[in-house]
Amino acid sequence: MKKIHPISTDELLSSLDHRNNTQIKYYSFFEEKINSIADHAISTYFWILLNRSEWKIEMVSENIEQFTPTKKDDWIQSFENHFYMELYHPEDREYLNAAFQFAEKTRLSLPDSKRGTLKFNFYGRMRDRNNEYRLVMIKSIGQYINDKNEIEASLVVIYDISHFKIPNLPLFSVIDDSKETQYYKYIEREIKNIEIDVPKISKREKQILELICSGYNTPQIALKLSISYYTVENHKQNLRKKTNTKTSSELVAFVMIHNLI
Known part of the structure; x- marks a missing residue:
């Protein structure tokens, strides 16, 4: 597969460009998904609503101070100060940037009918309320895509998975509705596909x-x-x-x- 090179946060942000604003209320658009997160939670979590048209974190869950070193009100701020990405471990940050960029380009390259079929999970180390790093899974569960083929807003859930023993952890994984999954892992500053047989379950x-x-x-x-x-x-x-x-x-x-x- 094509190599995916690690990139800086500035490179990630510049590649995304500013989005048009359709004046939609993003929380209302995602409200049903937000209310259903607890029904499918796999561990303790918090969620973030990213406003891509105004380049800011628009809203976060009430429990965010339990899991991060930052006050809830301080989360509502611009992407451009790198606040969100600087919570991740320095060794993981540029690889996660590359994975986020790859996921966005992959999703937007699909026809409308196929976009909802892909699910992305990302893995990395993030600072907790004590400023210590613990393993998290970042799950993209919803996007608002406007008529110009731009992602205006994203809903992300971050799960604490530090208490699980996970060997051979990938950088990120992609699954589609056919349940075919691809896993990507960075080795020697490259991201490579990992072939894994996944069992069928009833x-x-x-x-x-x-x-x-x-x-x-x-x-x-x-x-x-x-x-x-x-x-x-x-x-x-x-x-x-x-x-x-x-x-x-x-x-x-x-x-x-x-x-x-």
Whole structure:
């Protein structure tokens, strides 16, 4: 595949250009997605609404001070001061910039009917409220694309995944509606595709995975799905076999990297 070279935050911002403003209320546009985040949360998280027409962070979730060293009101500011990107580890920053740029170009190169089929996950280290770096997953869950083929606004969820043991962590992954996933990892200052076989899971297994990732234990899952304790345990055992994992923590980590839910 074509090499993707790391870029500075200035290079990323200059490549994005300023967007037209259609005067849409972005929070209203994303409100349904924002309200549903908790239903599909795989770990503790916060969200950010990026206003690309005014080049600023327009809104953040109420809990953001629990996960970052910055006050909630201080988040509402311009991209151009590099505030957001400087929260990431210096060794990860330029690679994440390149991954963000790649994702945007890839999405906008698709016809309208295909844009919603792609999902991107990015991985890196971000400062917590104590100014210590911990591993996070950055998930792009929504974009507002105007009639000039420009992304005016983006909704991003950032999950804390520091407590999961994740071997061979990719830089980012891309999944489409056919469930074919590509993984990209930077090696020697290049980003390379990683070929990984992802197991197929049933609808019931997916339901159980979602509940496991949301922190439910076996009795709670059985009650939630109106099935027996032993049925849940059998599904969990089958999932561990399919994913070659031994513990629930390893299973959740596998799920996150491979976009199984």
